[in-house]
Amino acid sequence: MLKVENLSASYGYIEALKDVTVEAQQGQIVSIIGSNGAGKTTLLRCISGQLKPVSGKIMFLGEPLPSVPHKVVKKGVVHVPEGRRVFSGLTVEENLLVGGYLLSGKELQENLRKNYELFPILKDRKNQFAGTLSGGEQQMLAIARGLMSNPKLILLDEPSLGLAPLVVNQVYNLIEQIRESGVTVLLVEQNARKALNICDRAYVIENGRIKLTGTGCELLNSEEVKKAYLGG
Amino acid sequence: MSLQIIINGLALGSVYAIIATGFSLIFNILKFSNFSHGALMTLSAFIGYFFAVTVNSSLLLVVAISMLAGGLVSCLGELVAFRKITLSNTSPIYFFVSSITLGTLYEGIVTIWVGPNFYNYPRFFETTVVKLGSIVISKSDLIMFISSCAALALLMLFIQKTKFGRALRSVSFDRETAGLMGIDVIRIIQLAFFLSGALAGLAGVFLGINYTLYPQLGNLVVKGFIASVIGGLGSVFGAVAGALLLGLTETLLINFAGSGYAPVFSFLIMLVFLLVRPQGIAGSNVQEKA
Amino acid sequence: GGSKTEAPSGTTGENGTSETEEAKGDIVIGCLQDITGVTSTLGKMVEEGAKWAADEINANGGVNGRQIKVVTYDTKADVQEAINAFKRMCTTDKVSAVIGPPVANIGIAIAPISEQYNIPVLHFAIDDRATIKDDGTPYKNMFLFQPSAKQQAAIMAQFAVKEKGLKKIGIIYNQSNAYSVSLVEPFKKVAVENGGQIVGEVTYQPNDKDFKTMLNKLVSAGAEAIYAPNYTQELILIVQQARAIGFNGPLICGLDACPPFPKLCGPEADGVIYINNITETEPQIQDIITAYKEKTGNDATNKFFLGYDVMKIIASTIEKVGDDPAAIRDAIENLTNYEGLTGTITIDPATHQPKGLEMVMHEIKNQAPVMLKRYSASE
Amino acid sequence: MLLEVQNISKSFGGVKAIQDFSLTADKGDIVGIIGPNGAGKTTTFNVISGIYRADQGKVFLDGKDITNMEQHQITREGISRTFQNIRLFKGLNVMENVMCAFDPRANYSIFDGLLPTPRRFAEEKRGRKICEHNLEVVGLKKYANEKPESLPYGLQRRLEIARALTCQPKVLLLDEPAAGLNPTEVKELTELIGRLCSELGFAVLLIEHRLELVMGISHKIYVLNFGKTIAVGTPDEVRSNPEVIEAYLGEEDAEC
Amino acid sequence: MEFYLSVMTFTLISVIAVTGVYVLTGLTGMFSLGQAAFMAIGAYISGVLVVKVGLPFALAAIIAIALSVLVGYIVGLPTVRLRRDYISLVTLGFGEAITALLNQMQSITGGALGFSGIPQKTTFTLAVASAAVCIALVAYFKASKYGRQCIAAKSDELAAKAMGIDVARIKMIAFLFSVAVTAYAGVLYAFYTTYVDPGIFGWKKSAEWVIMVFFGGVNSLTGSIIGTAILTALPEMLRFAAEYRTVFYSILVLLIINFKPAGLFGEYELSLKSLGIGREKKNAA
């Protein structure tokens, strides 16, 4: 479904990605783990068209993805960015409606209802400015906002960042639910244990290169991964 | 008599209001004071003028042409003066500097184009005033008041209730993320510039009808700026409220204190106002969260 | 057409060579005007007039066989710009004489600086300080070529009070405009001396556009006439708004109500009384207006004729004394009875202002000026 | 008692962000604050450090009432903090970022600020030394001339800590210092905090969702939910408290 | 020569004013549209003191600067606590008020007719020396704790307060410093042109200075200074273009701001090393 081939990208002189190849099948959860500055976010930014790669190809459903963010969304690929990035001066509900910018009328209302069901706390806060939500609430809003446009593939950048353990569990349940509904998930995480636990396939990225790949369980049991990413 | 003063104040205020709406729309989206707005008013007013004298058309048509011209020029201005800055995501201060320069450019172009002469719009109305008992209201003031209220209402509806309005506001907070929502950010910004340019065109025609047309007419934008700050920066509704308040205050000051000291008093009133209500008339008081 | 400013190309070259060339080459006359600023209507017209005269002279074989070249520098109505431009004219371009601006601020700023060059400045800034020093003696190089503010204001006041019998007068003027301000005090003085009464005085600021409230104050104070010595763009609004609040009496205005004002202002202009350097209906002037209109499509206003006369004066002076600026200066100081389009000009060596130059009072009727009376400025 | 927070409350419109919250901390204490998202943890920090005015209640530092002081005065009294959303100064390099925290204490006047006086150089030198030391402590010395925004996330968090240390705090408030770090980095951070606290002898208040960190080093933990304190105790007590499990921890899920 | 000296003197005076604007806008991120009004205050007070009171030039200059700073303090007091956007408004209103006052107080200032008869005391040498001193002061200021705190406050006020920085005070210091420098520029201006009128100190002048700062590079003092030199001299060089002059000028500025948003110089500082204050450690050691 998604095929990233030999992708390289850089910020000015800094080479952030080198020759990265990643693949995701329909209905899979694919995790990407790696330490700070490894290039995980950069990879997602390339896919969602925010950053023009230096070389390489990004294919989605057999077609190359355009490298303009709003066109990528039209194709059914949504990127939930790192660090929440909610629209601070819009209310919670307006944030969600903007998430469904490409939809209209009935479908939009239906999605809104579905998301309120998934995140009841957002419904309580629906008329509050998003900027005044707590960190965790903002994170939930960001995910919900991403789901509003009925994506086929969702790119989640560190969705558990700053969430309470209970909510982390909920988010992971949710991610599994998302997969069940047929949406493919590309998950970038620091919380390697969790991510590896639920994914079908995982990549370890280091200094901009893919270091290891395998199923979640394989990597969980790999000595190398244990030492570097699971804290011993 | 005193009612007449209030009417005069509101009339003056509606001139400022019509300037302030377009001005604050851009502030709303890109968070900067667009000082090229004034020169754009002049430019589109001249386009309207030359249309009016060559084609001999009705007011409505002239307004439409001016608004269209204002909108298009504004989009062009966005392309040459602001597009790069938008894309590189630098601080709004750059927009401000760019806008002052763009304003100078517009003014220069107008000066070269029309020369140093004054121009006057042809008369669109037979009688120029409406009399209500002892009260005199100028017809163009009345039309201006009505059209700035209408423009404001439409604009508010558009911004608050439509999906484009929401997109506009989300772009104002975070362009990059707005793009991730499927919003074509550049289009939306162009839309904002088009709207504000159209409002500049509208304002320009009325300024031209009410006042003489000359290249430096746009200096009046300063009043729009003051009005929109008093109203709470970025709130279109506040801008109109601020403009009416400003018009009223100035008129009262002129009447009771004399024009000479009016700017001094305006300044003092503004200081007091900012101390008492720093967020402006319509600004909401959202505390920054750490 | 001919509206583009001539580039001073070639004159910026090395001093040594251009000097020797200039001795046989063109006569360079500086023209220091506001071309793009707020007073560009005035400056541009002076420049056009000066050029028109220069073209006429050049077409007739020039001055002593040499062509006149006009170098115009834009002051943007800014003192600093003007000083730089003036110094540039005097030092780099080696002009024989400078045609100065009709704007008081620039004139006053240039005056002390002009002392260090021996180049005459023929200007139209009517504030006394542009020609006369604090001690009452004139700046040696500054010469005014239209009646001064005092003289013009006196004419208007006399005409209004004695001729028209207007006794109760209200005044509205732009407090930030030097020209406007300079015409107020002398008017008041002469009006009161002649039995008039100033019933009210209101001022406004640069960006003011709404004068109804101020005018109302004058009307309720009982003004029969309103004195409004203001620039054209504001004058239009003042006159229109005065009519809108129901004032139907005369408005007494300065030079700024001359054409094209009646046309721009519309029917409300009827009843405006104003002063002018010229009368458009005089045949000689009418000819030039027609010719100029034919060539450029624009109307020549009174500033055009000021520029025109001054250029002609410079040319005829050079014809007599050569192009040495100091010699020109001396000749100008003693200029007597020069018959110009704006009247018979005699410069008073004690003040460097014209003596007895005529001004003409007009009234606008049916949107056209009607000449009322000629006054000699010595009164 | 070094820090005493007495019954503070704060609400925003209808939202009661914290209600009747009290806390004490002594020299050398590491006090954890945990709770679900939106429980009011950051708000307590904002109140203590003077960003928000408390609706009710008082804050004492070393017995001195600091409740209504200005934010910068509170810092000078000895409370410094890091931010949940990193807030470094763009436009200043790493060293200068840290120097900013020293500057309010730098002992030279505006006169010295405008001229090259010996006093100024001496003070600048003293500050630079302190800052260099603090950068070394968090392991950032070699980045001294970098721009902060070009550092990876984890190092930016460390820089925030170095900056807060330079304020010479008696109480250090850390708001989710481990967010965005991977488990290995969390371990290093845990060590760093423990070491600082025992070496420098200040009190640390720590908000954190990464249990390995809070549970590992806190001496005492406060658990908030909907602005109310639902439990206080040692990590073990808190971990086994059923209310805490229900509101915050949830059940550990099995691995594959 | 005369002419070039005159252009250079005006340029140097602008450079002085712009170093003040640099402290305010470049370092502290505040925006003043009334900066030129402080120039007016400096110019008028010193002019009146010399012409009407008969004080010596230097004393008049010092008094003028001191009074400007006092006025600046009064204007700044309520302003520095406000959100940043409002400073430009308050200063704009202040500028208009000052212009109105100058027009109104005809008996002292000459009103719109301007104030003339000021002796010419500013020489090219004085301008050079003054500019050098002002630049050095600003450079030292930037490298000091004050400069750092200004930048910190510009970048993130809340975090700056959390580091113990008294943001209101720092903003005030920067404001007053820039007021003093600008007022001094006003003194030099008045004693060079020998004539001042209220019209030349409007908000457009203030905006022009901000443009100069950005043109050269808002983060670089060197850039601001060279930017000023270029933009002041440019119109002189463009004289041949007549009406097209402003158009050229604006297009050039637009190009720089758009294609080189960091300005001509970015963050580069030429002066620091040569003045020896970029390397405080070495100097002190």
Ligand SMILES: Nc1ncnc2c1ncn2[C@@H]1O[C@H](COP(=O)(O)OP(=O)(O)OP(=O)(O)O)[C@@H](O)[C@H]1O
């Ligand atoms: N805007 C930028 N300009 C310059 N360098 C950048 C920029 N963004 C990222 N980098 C650099 O690119 C590299 C990869 O960054 P990236 O954000 O992709 O890492 P990451 O794996 O997502 O890390 P983290 O876990 O901290 O989010 C890092 O070295 C980073 O410093």
Ligand SMILES: Nc1ncnc2c1ncn2[C@@H]1O[C@H](COP(=O)(O)OP(=O)(O)OP(=O)(O)O)[C@@H](O)[C@H]1O
């Ligand atoms: N300035 C504000 N205006 C309105 N509501 C606010 C404001 N600041 C905080 N809140 C609300 O107060 C509650 C507590 O927020 P706080 O940031 O303290 O949560 P938190 O415990 O730090 O959560 P997290 O762990 O997710 O960061 C939230 O519901 C938030 O929406």
Ligand SMILES: CC(C)C[C@H](N)C(=O)O
């Ligand atoms: C009308 C002009 C001859 C006077 C000129 N406008 C001035 O400012 O002095």
Ligand SMILES: [Mg+2]
């Ligand atoms: Mg990342």
Ligand SMILES: [Mg+2]
């Ligand atoms: Mg928090």
